[in-house]
Amino acid sequence: MNFWDRCRNKLKKLNRTENPSPEKEVKVLEKKLEENLIKIKDELGDSSDLVIRYFELGTESPAAAAVVYISGLVDDKKANKFIEESLKVEDPLKEAAYSQKDMFDIVRDRALSINNIVMVSDWNKLLLTILNGETVILLDGYNEAITANTKGGQTREITEPSTQLVIRGPKVAFTESIGTNVALIRRYIKSPNLRVETQQVGSITKTDTALVYIKGTVNEKVLREVKKRLNKIEVEDIIESGNIEEYIQDNAFTPFPTIYNSERPDAVVGNLLEGRIAVIVDGTPFVLVVPALFIQFFQSPSDYYQNYLIGSFLRMLRIISYIISILTPSLYIALTTFHPQMIPTSLLISLAAQHEGVPFPVIVEVLIMEFTFEIIREAGLRMPRAVGQAVSIVGALVLGQAAVQAGIVSPTTIIVVAFTGIASFATPSYNIAVAPRLLRFLMMILAGGFGLYGVFVALFILIAHLTSLRSFGIPYLSPFAPFIPADFKDTIIRRPLWSLDSRPRLVSQQNNKRQARGNKPSPSDNHNGN
Incomplete structure (x- = not known):
């Protein structure tokens, strides 16, 4: 009869004698090694990646031991070293004289010398330890397990960021570990x-x-x-x-x-x-x-790695692009439909000539093209990288040109929609760039129904909504609302690094000082060359 047959017979005998309730939850490890191993296999469903290795330590009165871990979650080198060093037999004659009690202390001391180990006696903690990728040693006669951190397996190496690219700065991104x-x-x-x-x-x-x-x-x-x-x-x-x-x-x-x-x-x-x-x-x-904070989503790490004038210009460009991505289609609809007197005469005549023969009103044109642009953008993201960009570019060019030639939309509408879409890509944070994609449709509908009045009402509601938002109790529009002039050093524009001597007041209400004052470069600090 092999080892596992003895374990199964032992478990059946326990079930007949004790008849435990199925709702009863095991809290502490059993002293019998066979019972613990059977329960581990039962709890983990006898999974194919569950590895259980059986050992016998000593010769005269051998102590039974087992090593348990999940294949694929452990680093094989770490696990094998932990097992070999903890359970190796240095001197068979000397090992034969050890009792079972001595053997547990020996294994624990050896494990301590090669790894940071933890003694576990709680059953649920033991299962969680195994599932976390650690290696467990169980000895017969003890209701404690020796666990070692041998986490490993296949993980993705550190690569460059894929969503927040910068021209100058570290080329390192987080991983899944x-x-x-x-x-x-x-x-x-x-x-x-x-x-x-x-x-x-x-x-x-x-x-x-x-x-x-x-x-x-x-x-x-x-x-x-x-x-x-x-x-x-x-x-x-x-x-x-x-x-x-x-x-x-x-x-x-x-x-x-x-x-x-x-x-x-x-x-x-x-x-x-x-x-x-x-x-x-x-x-x-x-x-x-x-x-x-709202302004935080327009800040890029590259702003701090180059001249503050260039960084400030690029940050203002992102903010302006964000406003364009929200307002341009609705303003185009409102002006051409309700307020043509606000458009220069020569431009108005050109727009009217382009729209001649188009069967739809301006709002329907813009809605059709915006919806089409969103479909193309989403399709380009979901397709393989090798063909995604090509499909997006070719799809936009072909559909736009074909729509103009078919008389479905006017050329100006194509320009407005394309300009809006390009402006939305200037925002460094993808999360904040998604919001205008939703808000544009609402604002276009209000502009098509009420003109500039609808646009301004929508803007008023939008600003009121942003003002009401909080992020863990901190006002979302800080430092604009509430107005905190001292925190304007790193908002729409970025001042030089030597002047950023304090942290945002509402974000960090203690240790507000970042650096000593007086770090500004001066001609007297430079070498005169004399």
Whole structure:
């Protein structure tokens, strides 16, 4: 009779004698090795990737031992080294004299010398440890297990960012490994005040989540609120950081993101240094940053790596492009339909000549082309990269030209829609760039029904909505509303780095000072060459 047959017979005998209730939950490990191994196989469904290796230690009174781990979740080299060093027999004659009690102490001491181990006696914790990619050693006669961190397996290497590209700056992006992402942040911030607090979210997925902040700089009130919202999440699955974002954001009924996300370590580090909090989720390269301000989504890491005049110009260009992407189609509809007297006469005559023969009113033209443009853009994103861009460009050119020649739309409408679409791509954050795609249609409908009056009413409602938003208690439009002149140093324009001597007041309400004053370069500091 082999080992597993003896285990099954033992388990059947226990079931006949004890007849345990199916609702009864095992909390503590059993002392019998056979019972523990059978229960592990039963709990994990006897999965094909579950590896159980049986050993016998000693010769005269051998002690039974087993190693358990999940293939694919462990680093094979680490696991094999841990097993070999912990269970190796150095001297058979000496090992023969050891008792079972001595053997457990020997294995534990050997494991301590080669790895950081943890002793586990709780059954649920043991299962979670195995599923986390750790290696477990069980010995017969003990209700404790020796676990070692041997996490590994196939992971994606560090690559360049794919969504937040910069001309000048680090070419490093986060990965799907939470350990790697924390290490990337620590590579920038070598301060003992950097804090990393981990917890697991999701009753089934048990997704590792790390809360990262700088002690002494972070707003303690915001930190308590973030922890409170994370602890209130009671769901079965958390797959991506976007899942957590929906559970902890202040207002779910808004197209504007109130939580910033980035795949760039330098962008996250910059926000941490301002007093914000990062939420890292295992399995995704996108890190959440809270609290988030509206102006923050128009700031790019490259703004701080080049001359402040160039950075300020590019930032203003992004903001203007954002306004264009929201208002241009609705203004075109309102002016051509209700307020032609506001258009120069020569331009109005040209527009009228182009629209002659088009069977649809201007609002229908723009709605058709905007809807078509959104379809082409979405199709280009979902298609393989090799053909996605070609399909987008060719599709837009062919459809636009064909629509004009068929007399369905006028050339000016094509220009307006294309200009609006290009302007929407100038925003560095994808989340904030999605909002105008939704708002444009609402504003076009109001412009087609009420002219400029409808456009201005929509703008008034939009500004009121933005003013009402909060991100973990911080006003979304800060420092514009409320008006804080001291925080205007890094908003629409970026002042020189030597003048950014304070953190945003509402974001970090303690340790507001970032650097000493008087760092401005002066001619007296330069070498005269005499």
